[in-house]
Amino acid sequence: AGRIQKSREPKVVLSDKDHFMNAFDRIVKELVKDKEQHPKELLDYLDEMCRYNIPFGKLNRGLAVIQGVRSMRPALLKDDESFFRICALGWCIEFLQASFLVADDIMDESVTRRGQPCWYKLPGVQVKAVNDAMMLESLIFVVMKKYFNRHPKYVQLIELFHEMTYRTCKGQLWDMMTAPIGEVDLTKYTMERYQHIVKYKTAYYTFYLPVACALTMVGVEDSKQYKIAETICCEMGEFFQVQDDYLDCYADAKVLGKVGTDIQDNKCGWLVCQALLIANKSQLEVIHEHYGRHCEESISKIKELYVELNLEEMYKKYEEESYLKIKSLIEDKADRVSKGMYTWLLGKIYKREK
């Protein structure tokens, strides 16, 4: 009996996150075992580039694919290889995100990301980061081909990633055209523009993409279901970005993991768009004089104005209303099978503090 006891492996229950992280390691190892003959130095750089930029943050985008499949067709997670493939698809989204973040940090001239130096700031990287952003995007399709090339939805998945990449690029472009570095033109900061930017630069790849991946994997073919997903996900995406903008100014820096800089960086965020909408003439002057400046005095002036305008309260009201709106969208539009996935996603973002 002792022997039998000994030969039994202790039963370790892995969480989705554990499975997901293990899959990352396998994916990168297999990427670096390139079928092409490349010098070790090149492959080491690739490995480092992936590990520095991809497996960080909350990973909610990738995990949402697993969660979506779990709530719609859990049988797909029973078999190890099938579970791995769902993880790989989730990682494709995180590769895309990494590609956009590497590029975004260069364009925004950012210094840190997730508490460490931005990739392009590393002495061994610098301008190569531009190529790395393109490489990260390429890697999506290397991964996709490796693990999905015989999957019946292979083409649909590829087209989905292409389309989301294109939309995100357009969102980034519109964001930068609205708020160019070193140029303050607040007449462009309208709520309408804000909503358009946010939908394209954030909502599609952050919410619609994981949801559409999950729908595709579980075999949903009805285009109506994808339209509904788009409606719900774009609402969530706006909600998520408004929170992001609010947290940038009001969150505890220790919890958030960074000190917000949207005010001095002249960002077209929800707070300033809201302020411009309700400010009186003298308050408008304060905004025009102090927004987008780096001195402490200007930052304080803007923060004081936000207090004067009760923006924190307006945000709470927006959050509550938006939450209810999304809840009822889910109630009204989502079918029985997908409801759980949307509710899980909403739960992930509602009242978040980071």
Added chain:
Amino acid sequence: AGRIQKSREPKVVLSDKDHFMNAFDRIVKELVKDKEQHPKELLDYLDEMCRYNIPFGKLNRGLAVIQGVRSMRPALLKDDESFFRICALGWCIEFLQASFLVADDIMDESVTRRGQPCWYKLPGVQVKAVNDAMMLESLIFVVMKKYFNRHPKYVQLIELFHEMTYRTCKGQLWDMMTAPIGEVDLTKYTMERYQHIVKYKTAYYTFYLPVACALTMVGVEDSKQYKIAETICCEMGEFFQVQDDYLDCYADAKVLGKVGTDIQDNKCGWLVCQALLIANKSQLEVIHEHYGRHCEESISKIKELYVELNLEEMYKKYEEESYLKIKSLIEDKADRVSKGMYTWLLGKIYKREK
């Protein structure tokens, strides 16, 4: 009879280049008529970005697709829509090239390209160029989906572009790891490394991609034919890049359309690799002291050394040998159908002066 005469359209014979340019106009117009609702300002930027960066240079990559189809299965060019589709595929290669050039100019800190300022240097562009490079890549697949989505080789074409993009990214990375800006380490400049860089950063997308596109369009399915194409095209690619490096130093600037700067930019080019291979001890010292420096004296010292080492003659010899090697590769390996295409390509580059 006079009337009939009058109503007859004068028969204008369009060259491949004319067809190709007309197709560009249609493609961009249809891209900008986005099914998504976007502000006019955004679409105007897209339009300008495409027109500034894509339809320039010799367009040999795109035209090679037409030429390949013409020599292997001319019937595909009889019908207007079918001809247009071949052109669109050719433009996909030019979009990819534009994406790489926009990114390359940022990374190389270049100032001009084809006699006009580099895209990222324009006051209205700047850092947005990073996003534009990614957007140009995205556009390939928008074009591909629009015109090939029901084509039996749709997936094969997409995978081909993915693979070539990935290989070019790896070539660019290896190039920059070999010759980082502002850092001179000539021990890395070996012929072996040079050949690897050139194959990946140039040969695949410049020669193999158009040839593989043409083979795919005319219905070649035998993987052996693609292997042969790879062998021939990688040889041509090396030949082409060696010429490029030679012309950078020795061509008439007026014919070339630019003043070469490889010496001062510390490029890992054929001439310096060759020089390092044959120089004696004191000549090596000259290279180490003067290569990669911007002062006129250093540039002259390197050019004098090149004369001393007879590099121009060595190049002529290389050109002749490489030409013969490629010719016999074509003779020996290419089948009857594809021979014409390879010969046309070789003719385009042999003894070129720009």
